[in-house]
Every structure is written in C-alpha cells, then in structure tokens.
Amino acid sequence: MREIKDIIGGGLLVLIGGFAAFYAAFTLRLGTIWQMGPGMFPAAVGVIIFLLGAGIMISGLLREGGPVRFDWRPLGLISAAVFAFALLIRPFGLVPAIVALVFICSRADNKLSPPRAVLLAGVLSLLAVIIFPVGLGLPWPLFRWPW
Numbered sequence: 001m002r003e004i005k006d007i008i009g010g011g012l013l014v015l016i017g018g019f020a021a022f023y024a025a026f027t028l029r030l031g032t033i034w035q036m037g038p039g040m041f042p043a044a045v046g047v048i049i050f051l052l053g054a055g056i057m058i059s060g061l062l063r064e065g066g067p068v069r070f071d072w073r074p075l076g077l078i079s080a081a082v083f084a085f086a087l088l089i090r091p092f093g094l095v096p097a098i099v100a101l102v103f104i105c106s107r108a109d110n111k112l113s114p115p116r117a118v119l120l121a122g123v124l125s126l127l128a129v130i131i132f133p134v135g136l137g138l139p140w141p142l143f144r145w146p147w
Contacts, residue, residue, distance in 0.1 A: 004068050006060025013053025021046030077108040093144040094132065095125045 021043050024030075028039025081104035089097040099121045106117040132138045 003060040003063045003065030005065070006056050006063070010053045010055070010057025010060055013049055014057060015053075017046045017049030017051070017053055019046070021050060074108040078105055081105045081108075089140075091144065091146040093141045094128055095142050098125045098128055 024039040024042035024046055028042065029037035030039045030043060031037030081101045084104055085097045085101040088100050102121040102124060103117055106112040106114075106120070112120070129142060132140050133142065
C-alpha cells in the first residue's frame with residue numbers, strides 16, 4: 001500500500017496550484033519579466049504550489065505507507081474555532097475573537113498546555129493589533145462589548 005496521505009495531499013495542492021495559475025494566467029495581465037502585470041505573482045505562486053504538490057504526490061507514490069487513520073476531533077474543533085471567530089469578531093472585537101480562536105484550537109491537540117495557550121493568544125492578539133489597526137490602518141475595533 002502506498003502513502004495515501006501524501007498522494008491525496010499532493011493531489012489537492014496540484015489542483016489548487018493548477019487552478020490558481022490557470023486563473024491568473026487567463027484572467028489577469030501577466031506582463032513581462034521586466035514589467036510585471038497584476039497576474040504575474042499569483043501565476044508564479046500557483047505554479048510553485050503545483051510543483052510542490054506534484055513532488056509530494058510523487059514521493060507518496062514511491063513510498064510504502066501504513067493504514068490511514070482519520071481523527072475527527074481536530075477537524076471539528078478547528079472548524080468550530082473558525083466559526084467562533086467569525087461569530088465573535090463583530091460583536092466583541094478583534095482581540096476576544098482571537099482569544100476564542102486560540103483556545104478552541106488548542107483543544108484540538110493535547111500538545112499545547114493552557115499556560116502556553118494563554119501566551120499564544122496574547123502574542124497573536126498583540127501581533128494582530130500591530131498589523132491591522134496600527135500598521136495597515138484598518139478600522140477594526142479591538143474590543144467591543146455588546147451589553
């Protein structure tokens with residue numbers, strides 16, 4: 001039996017990269033190497049993703065693999081974390097939404113202890129504050145209390 005996880009993962013990267021490169025090449029102006037158009041960078045990234053995916057898929061075809069086990073817990077908790085972030089960002093603000101996202105995601109795997117989850121939530125919140133409202137000037141409220 002071949003390494004099915006690498007074959008499937010590489011195949012998905014091939015599809016995503018191929019679609020991105022195709023879409024960028026045929027809907028945006030590529031320009032030349034000396035005067036790049038708006039489609040050059042997305043097309044190049046799509047080609048790189050395609051090639052990396054092909055490499056992963058080929059290595060999976062050449063290796064023997066074990067049986068595939070699928071754990072639903074991480075998929076469910078990470079999906080719930082993204083959903084919670086989307087629900088919390090407008091009524092509560094950026095920082096509480098990031099904190100909720102980190103704590104829900106930290107339960108998807110038992111490798112991150114609660115003190116480290118607090119540290120990670122703090123660092124990510126600080127980075128988000130520096131990048132979005134301060135660096136990019138986006139008018140995202142950091143804290144908003146709906147009551």
